[in-house]
Amino acid sequence: MTDPRLPVPASGAGTASAAASARTLAVASFVLGVCGARVLPLLGSIAAVVPGHLARRRLADLGGGEGGGFAVTGLWLGYTVVVAAVALLVLPLARAVLMGVTD
Numbered sequence: 001m002t003d004p005r006l007p008v009p010a011s012g013a014g015t016a017s018a019a020a021s022a023r024t025l026a027v028a029s030f031v032l033g034v035c036g037a038r039v040l041p042l043l044g045s046i047a048a049v050v051p052g053h054l055a056r057r058r059l060a061d062l063g064g065g066e067g068g069g070f071a072v073t074g075l076w077l078g079y080t081v082v083v084a085a086v087a088l089l090v091l092p093l094a095r096a097v098l099m100g101v102t103d
Contacts, residue, residue, distance in 0.1 A: 029075065
């Protein structure tokens with residue numbers, strides 16, 4: 001589904017650039033996901049999710065195309081690291097509250 005606020009391109013004009021844009025977003029999601037898993041755990045992972053969703057939406061609007069695998073991998077890496085980071089932060093706090101904090 002296309003955004004009604006955007007102008008409709010004339011018969012096929014702009015689809016190549018839209019596909020290139022979607023592939024660029026997909027690769028950006030993948031690279032940020034890898035960086036999030038290795039270098040910048042939370043920041044890179046959150047940053048990987050945004051272009052991953054944008055790329056998947058643009059690819060779906062175009063009827064598919066190259067780059068879907070990169071987008072899915074970037075999303076998977078991003079969400080996995082975010083969930084792991086939240087668990088590593090929340091579980092010790094929950095344990096301290098449930099078990100009682102002792103000095």
